[in-house]
Amino acid sequence: MHHELLILKHPLRVRMFHYLLIVSFLPLAATGVILYFKPLGESAMNLAMQIHAAAGALLALAAGAFFLLAFDRLLLFVKRIFTFSLDDVRWFAVLGGYPQKLLLGRKISVPPMGKYNSGQKLFGICVLIGGAVLIISGLALWAFPHLLPRAATAYLGLLHTFFGWLLTLFLPVHLFLGVYMVDDFKAMILHGRIPLAEAGEMSPRWVEKEIIPLSENQ
Amino acid sequence: MEKQSLSYIENQPALSRREFITIGGIVVAFLALPVVWIRTIVASNNDYIRARTKGLYQDDARAAVRVSHANKSVARYYREFGGEPLGHLSHELLHTSYINRTKGLVS
Numbered sequence: 001m002h003h004e005l006l007i008l009k010h011p012l013r014v015r016m017f018h019y020l021l022i023v024s025f026l027p028l029a030a031t032g033v034i035l036y037f038k039p040l041g042e043s044a045m046n047l048a049m050q051i052h053a054a055a056g057a058l059l060a061l062a063a064g065a066f067f068l069l070a071f072d073r074l075l076l077f078v079k080r081i082f083t084f085s086l087d088d089v090r091w092f093a094v095l096g097g098y099p100q101k102l103l104l105g106r107k108i109s110v111p112p113m114g115k116y117n118s119g120q121k122l123f124g125i126c127v128l129i130g131g132a133v134l135i136i137s138g139l140a141l142w143a144f145p146h147l148l149p150r151a152a153t154a155y156l157g158l159l160h161t162f163f164g165w166l167l168t169l170f171l172p173v174h175l176f177l178g179v180y181m182v183d184d185f186k187a188m189i190l191h192g193r194i195p196l197a198e199a200g201e202m203s204p205r206w207v208e209k210e211i212i213p214l215s216e217n218q
Numbered sequence: 219m220e221k222q223s224l225s226y227i228e229n230q231p232a233l234s235r236r237e238f239i240t241i242g243g244i245v246v247a248f249l250a251l252p253v254v255w256i257r258t259i260v261a262s263n264n265d266y267i268r269a270r271t272k273g274l275y276q277d278d279a280r281a282a283v284r285v286s287h288a289n290k291s292v293a294r295y296y297r298e299f300g301g302e303p304l305g306h307l308s309h310e311l312l313h314t315s316y317i318n319r320t321k322g323l324v325s
Contacts, residue, residue: 007226075241136252147260214225
C-alpha cells in the first residue's frame with residue numbers, strides 16, 4: 001500500500017481569493033500597460049479604461065471580502081512575511097539556489113525556510129503594500145478625482161503608476177516560479193495540498209514547527 | 219497499488235491573542251491612514267472653496283455699489299454722453315470684438 005503524505009498548504013478561503021486575484025489582476029495589468037503607453041484609438045482606449053475600472057472594482061471587492069472573512073489568514077500572512085532572520089540574508093546571498101539550479105543544473109544547500117521563503121516574503125510585502133496603495137489610489141482617482149486638490153490627484157496618480165508597474169513586472173517572475181514549483185502550483189490552483197516530502201524540502205521550518213496530523217483517509 | 223492519503227494541517231492558531239491584536243491593530247491603522255489623509259485633503263479643499271465664497275459674499279456686503287446700473291459714474295456716462303444703454307454709440311464704443319493675439323507669440 002502506498003501512503004502519500006499531504007499537507008493542506010492553501011485553505012479554501014485563500015484559494016478562492018487567489019482565483020479572484022487571477023481573474024482581476026491579469027486584465028488590470030494588461031489594460032494598465034495599454035493605458036500607460038496609449039497605443040490604441042480613442043474607442044479602444046475607452047474600452048481599456050472601462051475594463052480597468054471593472055477589474056479594479058472586482059479586485060477591491062475581493063480584497064475587502066478577504067479582509068472581512070479571512071482576517072486571521074491575513075494577519076498570519078502579515079506575520080510570516082514580516083518575520084526576518086539572518087537566514088533571509090543568507091537566502092538572498094544565494095538567491096534561494098534558483099540560478100544555480102536553473103542555469104547550472106546544480107543543487108546547493110539553502111538556509112531552512114518557513115512557509116514562505118525570503119523571495120516570497122519580499123513579493124508578499126510588495127503585494128500587500130502595493131495592492132493596498134493601488135486599490136485606495138485607484139478608487140480615489142476613479143470615483144472622486146473632482147473632489148481632490150490637483151496636487152493630491154497627481155501624487156495619487158504617480159503612486160498608482162509606480163506600484164502598478166512594480167506588481168506588473170513582478171507578475172511574470174511570479175508566474176514562472178509558480179509554475180516551476182509544480183506541486184505548489186497544483187495546490188494553489190486545485191486542491192490546496194502539497195506532498196509532505198516536498199514541503200519538508202522547501203519549507204522545513206514550517207513542517208517542523210506548525211504542522212500537525214489532521215486525520216487519516218480524508 | 220492502492221493510493222492512500224494522510225492529511226496534515228497547520229496547527230491553529232499560529233497566532234497568539236497578543237499577536238492577533240498587535241498585528242491586527244497595525245494593519246487596520248495602516249489602512250486607515252490613507253483614508254484619513256484623503257478625507258482630510260478633500261475637506262481642506264472644500265474649506266478653501268468655502269473661505270473664498272465667504273470672502274466674495276463679504277466683499278459684496280461691504281460694497282457701496284453692487285450693480286452697474288446703480289453706479290453713479292456709469293449713470294453719468296449715459297446721461298451726459300452715451301445716450302441710452304445698448305444704444306448705437308455705446309455699442310460702438312463699449313463692445314469689443316475678438317482679435318487673435320496669439321499669432322505674434324508663436325514663432
